[in-house]
Amino acid sequence: MVLPNKLNITDPIALSIAEEKISKHNAKRLFETGALDAIPVGTFAGLADIHRCLFGDIYDFAGKIRDVNIAKGSFRFAPVMHLQASLAHIDAMPQGTFDQIVEKYVEMNIAHPFREGNGRATRLWLDCLLKKETWQAVDWSLIAKDDYLSAMERSVVKDLEIKHLLKNALTDTIHERALFMRGLDASYHYEGYRHFRAEDV
Ligand SMILES: Nc1ncnc2c1ncn2[C@@H]1O[C@H](COP(=O)(O)OP(=O)(O)O)[C@@H](O)[C@H]1O
Ligand SMILES: [Mg+2]
Secondary structure, three states, X not given: OOOOOOOOOOOHHHHHHHHHHHHHHHHHHHHHOOHHXXXXXXXXXXXXHHHHHHXXXXXXXXXXXXXXXXXXXXXXXXXXXXXXXXXXXXXXXXXXOHHHHHHHHHXXXXXXXXXXXXXXXXXXXXXXXXXXXXXXXXXXXXXXXXXXXXXXXXXXXXXXXXXXXXXXXXXXXXXXXXXXXHHHHHHHHHOOOOOOOHHXX
């Protein structure tokens, strides 16, 4: 069964292809119009804006807090019952240094506020936060999929690996279009979406 969607697609492969094309296009527009720079950093409200922009054409739940409990591997993300409180706590976490920002990112992943699309939306959110606070951003193309996913799986217990990976992929070329585009492709690749290049959508 696929997630109910505004496109009325019932085939999982067709949905994943359409989702990639539309949401990648929307992400690219968010960058190109400068709207991404105007999104408030470090808050759930900002993350919800990003999620809505990416997935609003596809899912009714875009930008909305999920109402079901979800897990990946053996990890259960924040229970719906505690989600609001957990998001309020994350909003208030400090974000002045690289370490604090990654700690905030790890907590946002544990919250996993949306039904789907958390990874892709939250990586854009992380970059907005890093750019604003540290004038650096992650070059996601330098981080291999398996390394990223195992560091995130580990991050719920210990954040050393994800901090190490992200720190080694930081760049100062934060306004570069090519950085955004290859980062978007890498971010989608982590989640198994590799049908379209950001340049082509
Ligand atoms: N076992 C795990 N434990 C903790 N976090 C995980 C685990 N597996 C994946 N993740 C995180 O969840 C993200 C995927 O969440 P998801 O909502 O499916 O986003 P998307 O739809 O963008 O793929 C990954 O990018 C990773 O950060
Ligand atoms: Mg997913």
